[in-house]
Amino acid sequence: MSAATTSLDAPEVSIARDLARRALFISPIFLLVGVAMDGVGGLISSGLALALVAFNFFLGAKIISRAIAISLNTLYGAVLFGYLIRLGLMAVAVLIVRNADWFATVPFAITLLITHLGLLIWETKHVSLSLAFPGVMPAKPSTDNFQE
Numbered sequence: 001m002s003a004a005t006t007s008l009d010a011p012e013v014s015i016a017r018d019l020a021r022r023a024l025f026i027s028p029i030f031l032l033v034g035v036a037m038d039g040v041g042g043l044i045s046s047g048l049a050l051a052l053v054a055f056n057f058f059l060g061a062k063i064i065s066r067a068i069a070i071s072l073n074t075l076y077g078a079v080l081f082g083y084l085i086r087l088g089l090m091a092v093a094v095l096i097v098r099n100a101d102w103f104a105t106v107p108f109a110i111t112l113l114i115t116h117l118g119l120l121i122w123e124t125k126h127v128s129l130s131l132a133f134p135g136v137m138p139a140k141p142s143t144d145n146f147q148e
Contacts, residue, residue: 010068015127016061019119020054026118030111038104045104049111052093053119056086 027050034046060082067078090112097103 010061010065012061012064013058015123016057019057019123022119022122023050023054023115026115030107030115034104034107034111037107037110041102041104042107044102045108046111048093048097049108050115052090053112053115056090056116057119059086059089 027047030046030050031043034042034044036042038045063078063082064075067075067082094108098105
């Protein structure tokens with residue numbers, strides 16, 4: 001199995017994929033709040049925040065999955081410096097658009113903070129703490145069709 005295949009099948013990547021799916025599920029709420037707060041600018045700003053959150057989770061997962069294949073010490077460094085780099089990338093993204101006419105700071109900040117924390121809290125209910133199923137918990141089988 002190649003490193004790319006292993007990286008795509010890694011538990012952290014499946015968790016990031018699940019987080020992005022949940023972000024898509026709740027995105028209409030934040031987009032509507034953005035529109036209500038600041039019109040089209042709020043909509044675009046909330047959309048940008050949602051995209052940054054999903055990108056941040058995916059990039060963090062990819063960094064972890066690549067680093068763990070090398071060594072534990074590499075993982076430690078990658079997690080620390082990866083966090084700093086991802087935080088820097090989000091800051092640069094904000095600095096690039098902050099003076100644009102369409103950018104609305106309040107909807108952007110609310111969406112960014114609530115989705116980052118809220119999605120992580122929501123995801124804790126769906127992460128398997130078992131070595132048998134690392135990553136996202138498998139779906140529970142339905143008991144409705146149980147036959148004796």
